[in-house]
Amino acid sequence: MNEREIVLQILSAVLEEGAYSHLLLQAVLDKYAYLDKRQRAFISRLTVGVIERKISLDYILNHYSRTPVKKMKPMIRNSLRMGLYQILYMDAVPDSAACNESVKLIARRYRPLKGFVNGLLRNIARHRQEALSLLKDASPGIRYSMPDWLMKEWSKRFGREGCESICKSFLAPRKTCIRVNLARISVEDLIEKLEGEGVSVLRSEDLDYALYISGYDSIKKLLSYREGLFYVQDLSSMLVAERAPVRGGSRVLDVCAAPGGKSLHIAEKLACMDRSEGRVLARDLTEDKVARIRENIARSQMDNISAQVFDARVDDAASHEAYDIVLADLPCSGLGVIGRKPEIRYRLQPKDLSALAGLQTQILSVVKNYVKAQGSLVYSTCTISGQENEENTERFLAENPDFHLISQEQILPDASGRDGFFISVFSRG
Ligand SMILES: C[S@@+](CC[C@H](N)C(=O)[O-])C[C@H]1O[C@@H](n2cnc3c(N)ncnc32)[C@H](O)[C@@H]1O
Numbered sequence: 001m002n003e004r005e006i007v008l009q010i011l012s013a014v015l016e017e018g019a020y021s022h023l024l025l026q027a028v029l030d031k032y033a034y035l036d037k038r039q040r041a042f043i044s045r046l047t048v049g050v051i052e053r054k055i056s057l058d059y060i061l062n063h064y065s066r067t068p069v070k071k072m073k074p075m076i077r078n079s080l081r082m083g084l085y086q087i088l089y090m091d092a093v094p095d096s097a098a099c100n101e102s103v104k105l106i107a108r109r110y111r112p113l114k115g116f117v118n119g120l121l122r123n124i125a126r127h128r129q130e131a132l133s134l135l136k137d138a139s140p141g142i143r144y145s146m147p148d149w150l151m152k153e154w155s156k157r158f159g160r161e162g163c164e165s166i167c168k169s170f171l172a173p174r175k176t177c178i179r180v181n182l183a184r185i186s187v188e189d190l191i192e193k194l195e196g197e198g199v200s201v202l203r204s205e206d207l208d209y210a211l212y213i214s215g216y217d218s219i220k221k222l223l224s225y226r227e228g229l230f231y232v233q234d235l236s237s238m239l240v241a242e243r244a245p246v247r248g249g250s251r252v253l254d255v256c257a258a259p260g261g262k263s264l265h266i267a268e269k270l271a272c273m274d275r276s277e278g279r280v281l282a283r284d285l286t287e288d289k290v291a292r293i294r295e296n297i298a299r300s301q302m303d304n305i306s307a308q309v310f311d312a313r314v315d316d317a318a319s320h321e322a323y324d325i326v327l328a329d330l331p332c333s334g335l336g337v338i339g340r341k342p343e344i345r346y347r348l349q350p351k352d353l354s355a356l357a358g359l360q361t362q363i364l365s366v367v368k369n370y371v372k373a374q375g376s377l378v379y380s381t382c383t384i385s386g387q388e389n390e391e392n393t394e395r396f397l398a399e400n401p402d403f404h405l406i407s408q409e410q411i412l413p414d415a416s417g418r419d420g421f422f423i424s425v426f427s428r429g
Pocket residue numbers: 255256257258259260261262263283284285286289310311312313329330331332
């Protein structure tokens with residue numbers, strides 16, 4: 001398979017069958033490990049680019065085609081989207097190559113449609129500037145490839161400018177952010193090791209143990225990764241463990257922990273403290289999810305953390321008032337991480353936000369019981385919806401007078417490529 005055939009397969013699975021692009025891309029790049037760095041970068045860029053610009057691309061295609069995109073066969077529309085993305089956004093690909101390769105993609109199955117695909121793409125390539133102006137004059141939802149209901153929701157909540165800057169941030173290039181495992185290595189030593197492995201490293205200005213890395217082929221091939229000396233984690237997500245009042249000896253329960261980023265972060269913090277008897281119990285719903293936590297624990301070589309299958313909706317009487325910190329990093333709509341999971345914007349419907357807010361309320365009402373007197377409950381999501389964040393926080397406080405709010409912050413996705421996150425910290429008693 002060549003690179004474009006791989007992209008077409010991923011796009012069909014994501015845009016037509018509901019698969020997740022980040023998981024599929026990772027699986028494909030692992031499977032075709034022989035591809036070189038340039039080919040891997042091309043596959044990632046074209047896949048993510050088409051998904052994140054789908055509404056904009058369809059708008060242009062609909063303008064120039066007599067057959068609406070919706071009525072096209074999935075393979076035809078996805079090949080056209082790929083060709084158009086290369087014409088509009090990938091300067092290094094000549095227009096003729098973008099057109100020819102899209103035609104080749106469909107030739108075996110839809111020979112009679114070769115002329116249609118070729119003619120449409122070549123026509124748009126000839127009118128590239130006109131097509132870009134059409135987009136410039138289109139509504140913000142079309143320009144930023146964002147469904148109208150989300151644009152309305154965000155304009156109401158963050159104002160028109162706030163909404164546009166959120167949309168822009170999702171299209172900004174993303175850097176890989178890692179958290180140094182301070183229980184195992186110092187920041188300086190890890191930088192030296194990574195640079196020795198040919199990786200470029202930039203220090204974050206916000207957190208001294210957060211680094212941005214680039215120039216590597218595959219993270220999993222790096223020795224420092226395999227040795228568990230760092231964990232790939234967004235800067236906003238690192239703030240959850242920063243806000244949790246972790247002290248030497250703390251007993252911590254993470255009720256929705258897979259794949260284990262925040263649990264491990266807290267375990268590493270505990271290990272760096274004077275008293276070493278602090279422990280983390282990381283739970284999640286299924287065996288598969290817990291297996292992922294265990295893999296990460298094993299790689300990190302931390303021995304103050306264990307993992308267990310447990311449904312957070314079910315009351316666990318043995319855990320009542322047993323923990324200094326309960327972390328509830330709950331399933332959410334994920335609107336803050338659209339920059340990394342671009343298809344989220346097309347999957348969600350307004351009713352999903354209320355359903356998720358209901359699930360979060362339900363889980364909080366169970367897991368609050370595990371907090372000791374004077375202990376803390378940390379509630380976090382990777383979303384920017386008011387229902388799931390501030391409204392849930394308010395409801396929790398109204399229903400649980402024995403808890404009070406220590407802090408609450410809505411972190412918005414920004415131009416540096418940071419995810420959107422929400423964190424509120426409650427104290428009991
Ligand atoms: C936002 S993710 C957690 C991310 C994790 N805290 C980290 O930092 O790596 C939410 C997790 O909740 C889990 N989950 C969903 N419903 C659950 C339930 N009823 N009980 C326990 N875990 C659940 C999902 O499997 C998912 O892994």
